[in-house]
Amino acid sequence: MTDIKKDIQNKANSNSPLGVGGSVEIGKTAKYLREKLGGIPQQAKDNLKEYNGIKKQMLEALKEQDLTVKQMAEKINMPTDQVVYYLMSLVKYGFVKTGEVDDMDEYYTYKLNK
Amino acid sequence: MGELNKKSAKILVFSTEKISDPAIDMAGLLKLHYPPTVYTISVPCSSGIKPSWILYAYEKGFDGVFIAADGSDCVFGESCTEKTGHLVGKTHNLMKENGIEPARLRMAAICSVCSESFVKQMRTFNEYLLKTRDV
Amino acid sequence: MEKKPKKIGVYICHCGGNISDYVDVEKVRQSVEGEDIVFIAKTTMFACSDANQRDMVEDIKANGLDGVIVASCSPKLHQLTFRNVSIRADLNKYTYVHANIREQASWAHSDNKIGATEKAIHLVQAAVAKARYAEALETNKIKAKKAVAVIGAGVAGMKAAISLAEKDTEVILIEKEPFVGGRVAQWDSLSTTTESGKDMVKRLYNELTKHDNITILTNCEVIENKGSVGNITLKVSKTPRFIKASACHPDDLKRAIEVCPVVVPDDFNFRLSNRKAIYKNYPSEYPQIPVIDIKNCTRCGECEKVCKAIDFSEKEEIVEMTVGSVLMATGFDSYTPEYGEFGYATSENVITLPQFKRLIDTQFDKLVYNGKEIKNIAYIYCVGSRQTDGENTYCSRNCCTSTIHAAVTAKNKFADINNYHFNRGLRTYGKQEILYADSLRGGDIYLQSYEDGLPTVTTEGKKTIVKINDILTNGREIEVEADLVVLVTGMVPRSDNSMIGSLFKIPKGRDKFFNEVHMKLRPVETVIDGITIAGACQGPKNITESVNSALSAATKSYSILSKGELETDPLVAIIDAEKCTWCGSCEAACPFDAILKVENGKKVIAEINNSVCKGCGMCAPVCEPDAVNLIACSSAEIMSMIDALV
Amino acid sequence: MENPIKNISYDALVIGAGIAGGEVALNLANTGFKVLLVDKELSVGGKMIMLSKVFPTLDCAACITTPKVSEISRHPNITIFTGSEVSNIKKISDNEFTAKVTKHPRYVRVEDCTACQLCEHACPVNVRDQYQFGLIGRKAAFIPFSICSPKAAAIDIDNCTLCGACEKACPTNCIDFTQETEIMDLHIKTVVVATGFDMFDAKKMPRYGYGQHKNVITALQMERELAPTRPFNTILRPGDGKVPDKIAYVLCVGSRDASVGNPICSQICCMYSIKQAQLLMGALPMADVTIYYINIRSFGKGFEEFYQQAKGMGVNFVKGKIGRISEIEGGNLMLRYEDINEGKLQEAEHDMVILSTGVLPNTGIDKFFENQTLTLDPFNFVGQSDALASPAKTSIEGVFVAGTATGPMDIPDSILSAGAASSEAISYLIQRS
Structure with missing residues (x-):
């Protein structure tokens, strides 16, 4: 178990104001846990912020034209391996789709999934 | 994909659940190709095939019928070989009576690992049927 | 009476691409969607997944379906899975119909996507045609005898017997040889343990005899097999020992062996030595009574003079028994090299690995063969295994480790031994690697070749030379003058496998060992219900692996019988009483005596005994008035399938 | 801890729900014994369920694992705890062990989840997906992988921002952040260790x-x-x-x-x-x-x-x-x-x-045991007390080992080893009943 997880669980278990099955309204339990924990880990916040930024940059870039990984890397100034990771995640979530492969059968272009 | 344009003969295979089915399945597993117009109907034992079914298959348009017989491996006993042979003989006579070329019915023992032999049988039977019939 | 039309659900599996890469599954779905009885037609990524199974149950319940069809892989793999889905949705399992569009369409025709799709469409349509006729059927229940016959009393068979006896199951352990222990009894030294093979056999034998529910039959062979899972009747022929156990006095028996004038090659020692016609392979062997090898006995009567226990009047006995399941643990043979293969039988300095192992076990101080002290030993690996121009294309798995163990044992036991290993890539997998590393450290020399540059053995006068182009030293030709050449012979299927195999109708694989149903799903079961396989009769194995498979087979045999009751298929023959005129041909055709002649009102007709009928259908084609049909395989069903397939 | 501690008892505890553990659970369950199957991952199926096709037949791994997994998950004699860990195993008499099971919160009520993935679409977070070995991202509210079992979402609390988007999207209201760690006291008669292996x-x-x-x-x-x-x-x-x-x-x-x-x-x-x-x-x-x-x-x-x-x-x-x-x-x-x-x-x-x-061995298994020593081999795999004649027996009577916990092996060998462990455990249970 990671330390963060342990920490969260210890906190959750130790100062449960409402107890299990208490009066927390179904569908609004996230707020309950956030209050109980007194916030969320900084790392999770940072990660989300970074991803949102990159997602925005990538989708903006693809608005102009379809791009390969290399072209995207140059355009948004990011290492190609990072581009693969984020771009493929965006493909998975349906924001981006895979286009054609080049003549050499080497690199695919990626485009917005409208 | 050059094969696509080539016509193949329609062959109905009677195979058996315990013995020849596994061989035909294994042919697929090993990607041993044979014409896709080969269709299989499984029966418990090859000696339970009625001649009327075979005649019906020709009547409906099958070019050939192949019995993938159990041979001596049959789980229902060794009399299977003789009985299957007998019903093939009977069917051949019926075919002659009805003006159907008896060579359109073939039989071979296909044991549970005879994948290659099954595929070879299908290919040669297909070639024979293509040559002798206007498929 | 007008029947309500059926409502069927059809599920077409992608199999994660195995099907959908070659077959257009959507097209297949559309092709049956419009059929009157098809209420739902869906495609699914994995039909067998829990999620899809749950979906099917919901679909059946929510829509009141009468049956389902799954078009996926071979019914051998998942027919049972989907029949169980039907059961969970409160449908009778016989309303389920399976279509095989993987092994018989996408895979078989992966070279032709259009053809594969076309075929899949016809196959699914044929399944729909069959589903029109599929009816709810009740299974027959039969009593299962909680007893298992274990065939072969090597370590696998002995372990299986013990483990079944511990599970309150009656065991009959049948061994063809006069003694138990199989191959392991032949070894003194085993790798990874200080226990000798003989001691291990002794330990297992003592454990066997602790259980009252185990019967050990030595010198016995199964000669007849009747019936089926739950109720199998075996006939066993028992060759007499010609020695009365009760009257046996050890000293007299010892004398009897001494006086026996017959001398024959001793197979237990791989013909390295001789034995008498009355013999034991080694002093502590089990059971502890000698045996008379009647084929070689001259009936001179010398033994009778010194020992009262000798009794030549003993006759062959036939024992009959009923068991619920049979566990095959018949073991393997060692490969016998061809005449002249690496100098076998043509050079006096060439022996096989099993012979070499016996040689080390039977000698002390000095290693002597043919009167000559041995110093330099050349081992030639993969003899009879991984053949490129022979039938045995498989690797025999255990021989690398076994050879290194023997070589290290020889080196530790005798002075000045030099080991040269002419191998084709060492396969000391897993923890056995340590043994290889140890032997390298101990100074053993390893020389390697590929399949196309095997070592050669030549005899020049008294010298035997082994030559190789060693790839480990850049292909250099290296030659070793060997005092002894050991041919590392692997495991091959037993020569008598075909006899016992065909008696129980067990299929064999391409390697001619007994074949399991599925290497991963059902590794110890055969296509014959109730017959399990264990140990090296299924393929080469070391002792641990044999025991693992023996215990697995015991688990399987036990779980078949543990409830004391089995369900059998209700797919039997039925007689149309109107058409039947009793001519007796069906009775003559039935191999199971399942057809009876009965009076039905004014008429004499045939009747099927459902609990005996095995559903083979042999009675159907012989019926002139066409009064016999098989349930689920009737003329109407077959013809409607033919209509769909054309 | 304020959690009420539950007392539960079974015939057998199987630790690890990969193919070996799953096979043991099925064999025991099919012969009438009650089994608790525990795995620390969110899905049963171990490493094999993640594979593509398997040698030497090129069967797809899913085709072999999913039917087994599905049989395990609906067997009336098997209870499965995923996302759970076992500790403090103690032998208290000749045929009785006690242990503790810690069930970590999934923050999803599995029985209500329909795996519709709406929470996944709603979640704004993207982190490396451990089930794809970091090649691609996944959400903090996620279905572990498409053929996982139980097929239900889970919340990765380390990376969750507790924004509540998943809860709003969920049509069955199955997301529940009030879930807490549950600790249970367990009584069993036999233990099978099937903890699998680790990769170098x-x-x-x-x-x-x-x-x-x-x-x-x-x-x-x-x-x-x-x-x-x-x-x-x-x-x-x-x-x-x-x-x-x-x-x-x-x-x-x-x-x-x-x-x-x-x-x-x-x-x-x-x-x-x-x-x-x-x-x-x-x-x-x-x-x-x-x-x-x-x-x-x-x-x-x-x-x-x-x-x-x-x-x-x-x-x-x-x-x-x-x-x-x-x-x-x-x-x-x-x-x-x-x-x-x-x-x-x-x-x-x-x-x-x-x-x-x-x-490599999955280390730390021996630490599960309290008053008895589970001996390891020189390579830190679980030691076999009688490797040749009873490969599934360990240094503790009543504790058996299955699959790659004893050393490297392929799938067929793991299944056979699991069959052997099943046999020993069944005999042990029958002999002591």
Whole structure:
């Protein structure tokens, strides 16, 4: 178990104001846990912020034209391996789709999934 | 994909659940190709095939019928070989009576690992049927 | 009476691409969607997944379906899975119909996507045609005898017997040889343990005899097999020992062996030595009574003079028994090299690995063969295994480790031994690697070749030379003058496998060992219900692996019988009483005596005994008035399938 | 802790719900015993359920695991706890053990979840997906993988921002952040350890550049790329998304190597590499695949034939030891190796390298046990007290071991080992009832 997880669980278990099955309204339990924990880990916040930024940059870039990984890397100034990771995640979530492969059968272009 | 344009003969295979089915399945597993117009109907034992079914298959348009017989491996006993042979003989006579070329019915023992032999049988039977019939 | 039309659900599996890469599954779905009885037609990524199974149950319940069809892989793999889905949705399992569009369409025709799709469409349509006729059927229940016959009393068979006896199951352990222990009894030294093979056999034998529910039959062979899972009747022929156990006095028996004038090659020692016609392979062997090898006995009567226990009047006995399941643990043979293969039988300095192992076990101080002290030993690996121009294309798995163990044992036991290993890539997998590393450290020399540059053995006068182009030293030709050449012979299927195999109708694989149903799903079961396989009769194995498979087979045999009751298929023959005129041909055709002649009102007709009928259908084609049909395989069903397939 | 502690009892506790543990649970359940099956992961199925196709028959792993998994999950005699850990196993009498089970909150009520994935769509977070070995991202509210069981969402609380979007999206209101850790006291008669194995961490061999050179990946990562639920639309190298056409396999990475602390052979790497090579040849017909090996160990039933088949398909086998892998321009990789046939050092360029990493023990199993010692072997796998005659017996009477917890083995051997452990456990239970 990671330390963060342990920490969260210890906190959750130790100062449960409402107890299990208490009066927390179904569908609004996230707020309950956030209050109980007194916030969320900084790392999770940072990660989300970074991803949102990159997602925005990538989708903006693809608005102009379809791009390969290399072209995207140059355009948004990011290492190609990072581009693969984020771009493929965006493909998975349906924001981006895979286009054609080049003549050499080497690199695919990626485009917005409208 | 050059094969696509080539016509193949329609062959109905009677195979058996315990013995020849596994061989035909294994042919697929090993990607041993044979014409896709080969269709299989499984029966418990090859000696339970009625001649009327075979005649019906020709009547409906099958070019050939192949019995993938159990041979001596049959789980229902060794009399299977003789009985299957007998019903093939009977069917051949019926075919002659009805003006159907008896060579359109073939039989071979296909044991549970005879994948290659099954595929070879299908290919040669297909070639024979293509040559002798206007498929 | 007008029947309500059926409502069927059809599920077409992608199999994660195995099907959908070659077959257009959507097209297949559309092709049956419009059929009157098809209420739902869906495609699914994995039909067998829990999620899809749950979906099917919901679909059946929510829509009141009468049956389902799954078009996926071979019914051998998942027919049972989907029949169980039907059961969970409160449908009778016989309303389920399976279509095989993987092994018989996408895979078989992966070279032709259009053809594969076309075929899949016809196959699914044929399944729909069959589903029109599929009816709810009740299974027959039969009593299962909680007893298992274990065939072969090597370590696998002995372990299986013990483990079944511990599970309150009656065991009959049948061994063809006069003694138990199989191959392991032949070894003194085993790798990874200080226990000798003989001691291990002794330990297992003592454990066997602790259980009252185990019967050990030595010198016995199964000669007849009747019936089926739950109720199998075996006939066993028992060759007499010609020695009365009760009257046996050890000293007299010892004398009897001494006086026996017959001398024959001793197979237990791989013909390295001789034995008498009355013999034991080694002093502590089990059971502890000698045996008379009647084929070689001259009936001179010398033994009778010194020992009262000798009794030549003993006759062959036939024992009959009923068991619920049979566990095959018949073991393997060692490969016998061809005449002249690496100098076998043509050079006096060439022996096989099993012979070499016996040689080390039977000698002390000095290693002597043919009167000559041995110093330099050349081992030639993969003899009879991984053949490129022979039938045995498989690797025999255990021989690398076994050879290194023997070589290290020889080196530790005798002075000045030099080991040269002419191998084709060492396969000391897993923890056995340590043994290889140890032997390298101990100074053993390893020389390697590929399949196309095997070592050669030549005899020049008294010298035997082994030559190789060693790839480990850049292909250099290296030659070793060997005092002894050991041919590392692997495991091959037993020569008598075909006899016992065909008696129980067990299929064999391409390697001619007994074949399991599925290497991963059902590794110890055969296509014959109730017959399990264990140990090296299924393929080469070391002792641990044999025991693992023996215990697995015991688990399987036990779980078949543990409830004391089995369900059998209700797919039997039925007689149309109107058409039947009793001519007796069906009775003559039935191999199971399942057809009876009965009076039905004014008429004499045939009747099927459902609990005996095995559903083979042999009675159907012989019926002139066409009064016999098989349930689920009737003329109407077959013809409607033919209509769909054309 | 305020949680009420539950007391539960079963005939058998099976630790680890991979194929070995699953097989044991099924065998015991089918002969009438009540089994608790515990796994620390979110799904049962172990490592095998993550694989593409399996050697030597090229059956898809899912086709073999999913039906078993489904049989396990609906067996009336089996209770499954995923996301749970066992500790404090104590032998209290001849045929009785106690233990503690800690069930971590999933923050999803599994029985209500329909795996509709709406929470996944709603979640704003993106983190590396451990089930795809970091090749691609996943959400903090996520279904572990498409064929997981139980097929239900889970919340990755480490990365969750507790924004509540998943809760709003969920049509069945199954997301529940009030869930807490549950601790249960367990009474059992027998224990089966089926804790599986770990993979060698390729970062421990810096000369191969894993973690540094982005186009050097592990075989498990390639396994995902080849699986039907693959992370990319095709085979891509993760460094820049290029379709590779000159692929190298390096065998014995972290096995047969005393210098990294693992002198034994991992038994499966030769075969899984040969299998992947065959699948790659199918997926990328123009690609060259080279396997750098020391010895090919295709020893099992049908394995040698499978090896020869790969050779026949054109997979290139080079007998050579890889010294170093360096990255060159464009992300390609230069392999320096000792060519054993030629007897000299050689260099070869590839555009993607797969490290066939070895099998290591899952450490810490012995710590589960309190008043008895579970003896380990010299390599830290679970020790077999009678390896030849009773391979499933351990140093503690009533505790049995199944599958790769005892050492490296392939799937058929794991199943057989599980069969043996089942046999011992059933006998033990019958003898003591």
